[in-house]
Amino acid sequence: MNLRTILILGALSAFGPLAIDFYLPGFPAMALAFGTDEKHIQTTLAAYFLGLSIGQLAYGPVADRFGRRVPLLVGVCLFTLASLACAFAPNLDALIAARFVQALGGCAGMVLSRAIVSDKCDAIASAKVFSQLVLVMGLAPILAPMLGGVLVNVYGWQSIFVALTLFSALCTLAVALGLPESLPASQPRQPLSGALRQYGRLLKDRVFIGHALTGGIAIAGMFSYIAGSPFVFIKLYGVPAEHYGWLFGSNAAGFILVAQINARLLARRGPAFLLRRAVWVYLASGLTLLAISALQPAKLWPLLIPLFICIASLGCIIPNASACAMNGQGARAGSASALLGCIQFSVAAGAAALVGVLHDGSAVPMALVISLCGLGAVAMATAIRRVQLSRPV
Incomplete structure (x- = not known):
């Protein structure tokens, strides 16, 4: 897969995190x-x-019925129009509705970028490409909070959504001019009437679901961090709001660095092998974070070390879990990618909400949910391995 395609897919994959992280400073x-x-x-x-x-x-x-290109163009255009509607929302209800529509458009890039990679690559090559996509899309959580804060201070909160409008318009142009259809014309197209049956088959596929949940539970830990870190950093430990983006960005940099190391390790080991080991690193760092949080240290730095390792390990877990889940999906890659994303964001949103429910004025709720996600990821990875070993060769 060439660099131009990876850059376009990385930008499309960034729609989700960018539209979340970018506007947080505008609250x-x-x-x-x-x-x-x-x-x-x-x-x-x-x-x-x-x-x-x-x-x-x-x-x-x-996408499985009509190909990847047309639904992708429709989705990106919808995101563009909804972003403009957010900028000019007259009241909160209108903004909520526009954000919902914005998500409906933005998730096209997330779903179809995974499907396009699956169309073009095998399991190991897919894991490498997903790791490279992390390098592109990982810039969003590093730059977005800082840039969002600058835009809000200089031009007001509406400027954030104007910037998203311009970004998505450029992505629309890039897709139209530089991203051809990836689903082979000779490949059988899945009828829309069979969508529920297709999802039913995927839900019965224990290996697919296991890998989807492994990645989803790990991502849930990241969302717990996103939900809890503003309180922990700014209110609990007194980090100035303008410096929050630097701490947030340093953890995102670790995530990107490990993703690139993962891409190199894949030349010697498969994605499933690396995934099974990375989840243990995630669990160990999460439990360490929980233990330190329970001691309520006077300084922030003891928390930052295990938190950095925890978030960085996701650079290995997420690409490999996605590659393993998408491996061999063929004509139903679009449906598989959609269900994978739905599972991941549903679990992640629940974990983020749990951090709020457990809020007690300390760092413990964030650390506890991250640790629980580590336990869940290890349990799922272990269960998948047992299923694979029990199958006849």
């Missing part, structure tokens, strides 16, 4: 503009998560 300004509090502004985030989960299930069967 106070948006609450002031709409005469409400930040708790109600957070409903726009919930609406976005809901749209991501629902939309992905719709794109999968459509």
Whole structure:
């Protein structure tokens, strides 16, 4: 797969995290503009998560029936229009509705980028490409909070959505000019009427579901970190709000670095082998983080070390889990990618909500949920291995 295609797919994959991380610094300004509090502004985030989960299930069967290119163009155009609607939303209800539609458009890039990689690559090559996509899309959580904060301070919260409009418009142009159809014309097209049956078959595939849940539970730990870190860093340990982006970005940099190391290791070991070992690193660092959090240290740095290792290990877990889940899906790659994404974001959204429910004024809730996600990821990876060993050769 050439560099141009990887860059385009990386930009499309970044739609989800970019539309989340970019507007977080605008919460106070948006609450002031709409005469409400930040708790109600957070409903726009919930609406976005809901749209991501629902939309992905719709794109999968459509992509398997009509190919990848047309649904991708429709989705990116929808994201562009919805981003513009967010910028000019007259009230909070309109913003919530626009964010939901924005997610419906944005998830096209997430679903179809995975399907395109599956169309073109085998399991090992897919894992390498997914690791390279992490390098492109991983810039979003590094740069987005900082750039978002600058835009809000200089031009107001609406400028964030204007920037998203321009970004998605450029992506639309890139797809139209530089991304040909990847689904072979000779490959049988899956009828839309069989979408539910296709999802039913995937849900019965224990290896697919196991890998999807392994990646989803690990991503849930990342979402727990995203949900809990603003309170832990800024309010609990007094990190200035303008420096939050640097801490957030340093962990994202570790995620990207490990993803690139993973791409090199794949030349010697398969994605399943690396996945089974990475989940143990994730669990060990999560439990260490929980133990330190329980001691409530006076300084932040003891928490930062295991947190960095935990987030960095996801650079190995997420690409390999996705590659293993998508391996051999063939004509139903679109549906498989859609269900994979739906599972991942549903589990992740639940974990992020749990951090809020357990909130007790300390770092323990964030660390506890991350540790539970580590236990879940190890349990799923172990269960998959047993299923594979029990199957006849």
